[in-house]
Amino acid sequence: MQLLWLSLLPCLYLASLCSAEQGLEFPSFDGKDRVLHINERNYKKALKRFDMLCLLYHEPQPAHKGRQKQLQMTELVLELTAQVLEDKDIGFGMVDSQKDAKVAKKLGLEEEGSLYIFKDDRVIEFDGEFSADTLVEFLLDVLEDPVELISNPMELRAFERMEEDIRLIGYFKGEDSYYKAFQEASERFQPYIKFFATFDKTAKHLSLKMNEVNFYEPFMEEPAILPGRQLSEMEIVEFVHQHKRATLRKLRAEDMFETWEDNLDGIHIVAFAEEEDPDGYEFLEILKDVARDNTNNPELSIVWIDPDDFPLLTTYWEKTFKVNLFKPQIGVVNVTDADSVWLDMSNDEDLPTAEELEDWIEDVLSGKVNTEDDDDVKDDYDGKMLFLHFP
């Protein structure tokens, strides 16, 4: 089979191969070039022409054939995304970090491999999974209003259910009020942080006072409060920056690489748990308890990964970390070499209690448990837990 020309193709997929029925046709690339090659002559025109312009800042054309193909495939992902979003007035372009260095500097592009989205006067950086799926979903989110209005108890329930997301809610008199500052602040974080507002008595259910803004960290029940007063955009922005590093956060395709980069001293505490699985759900609830108890510890940040969200990475993680992902797992990962240590939970019946988990986390934070102890000691720990060190 002559598939070498595709040997760099990472993960692709296809529509169903046969179907008498209509209504579920997945798009296939039609071969039409929609992605612009941006340079000094055309970048201003491109910025003017579209409501939104997405520029991929990429490495120079590589000499290596394999890397050339990879760049071609990346462009193809962008082409397919452009095709799918054809009617949404979004422009797409590529900027070569060497040939177009001047333009890149003018536009403030810095990280090779990132996609920069220009919308109004803002720039949004996308550093997630570079797939047409994820990109399309992300860009559709950017097209939505940055603030969602909540106007009845059912919508409030929807808001309350979004525990995985960082979200803010503000109570204002109406559109013509400090809401404007809130809206402007929201644009700076769209679509990563969700902003909601209410103009009516729905606010009472949240005990929101007029002009008050509440910030919900993921999985936390109690919000951080920005008291009701004359609000400026910058105050709200400052407030978000102050709180946005979460104690427990879920790895999401749309900003997975950014999250991974945001580690503490090169280390992540990583928890794997399938929410759809009874065991995984139980473990996650324990984890949330621990996070709630330690939400004020700036040293602590746990990344929760639901393997169901990343099927193509599951076996890679199992190999790299030497863990079984059919079960919940928690460990410490060194992001520079993917070296890791995992809490032994081999006894199926007994997930650790919140207290036991906290003890272990304390040992991680104090350095007592770390990825560098590569000796083969497999001792009983605390008379209860067992640590396996994988070199």
Add this chain to the structure above:
Amino acid sequence: MQLLWLSLLPCLYLASLCSAEQGLEFPSFDGKDRVLHINERNYKKALKRFDMLCLLYHEPQPAHKGRQKQLQMTELVLELTAQVLEDKDIGFGMVDSQKDAKVAKKLGLEEEGSLYIFKDDRVIEFDGEFSADTLVEFLLDVLEDPVELISNPMELRAFERMEEDIRLIGYFKGEDSYYKAFQEASERFQPYIKFFATFDKTAKHLSLKMNEVNFYEPFMEEPAILPGRQLSEMEIVEFVHQHKRATLRKLRAEDMFETWEDNLDGIHIVAFAEEEDPDGYEFLEILKDVARDNTNNPELSIVWIDPDDFPLLTTYWEKTFKVNLFKPQIGVVNVTDADSVWLDMSNDEDLPTAEELEDWIEDVLSGKVNTEDDDDVKDDYDGKMLFLHFP
């Protein structure tokens, strides 16, 4: 750009293009052939060799170049899936419907384009989105135990939260009991229908009697009950078949084409609602109420599509059905030509009530609202709702 060789490539994606960190590497196809070409000489050996064998039953090698590429891409999806699952003892093969007609007949392969999974003495048909993501996740699910044990209140809560899924739960003395019949029945429906069992007092919370099996239709609060008695595998299988057509079901990537084929007289009532969106959530709650009220109507089956689950289809649906998917929508779709009629909900403030929705559904079922009325009448309906007919 010379991308014509990929013009049939539907939807592909790539890992991040740059990352100093380790731990999130998406796989790329390594070029090694793992997918077997199955024929009369090797099929028995293949069945013996692997715990699980996945055979793609495909059309004969087409003369048309485009279709040839498409078949190659399909094989590539299978190759990548095989690579990712390399350590799981799963075999992969292709069966040509013409050249290997005899083998196909022996193995019972019937639908071109379907993937057939042979596990123990069972055959599972996969008729979902043919992507590496979806396939890997599906096959990992097939590898899990077909029955999950529930042994504490937290796990029970996980069970209760899975309202989107068809699920059964049984209460048994232990592994050595009628549980065996339950387990055998579960294997026939894995992974499409979820089976749970409990051996302890957790059952009390569900008021389950010994040997009783409860069947939960998606979104229903009350189960159908198979009373506790001497259970046989066939009784349970019969019970599942009797109840498995759901009044409201969510479109899932893993069996989307099968669901679409399972229409009533070529028609689907389709509801679009983003669960993550306050509006969408509210509409979905109304829809659930309607479904609960009409769960005994065998004529009624509503397919709920969350656009977030199918980003690449969203704009295609918007074009095909001429609807705005930033908002909830409900309509009737003719699956033979994708002709459709949608309930007008253009007034943002007023989603229809459950009663109004029921009236409309009644009109759909009686044929008063249908996709064939292609005249341009845009009359007020019932003094309240407005229908737009799209030819």
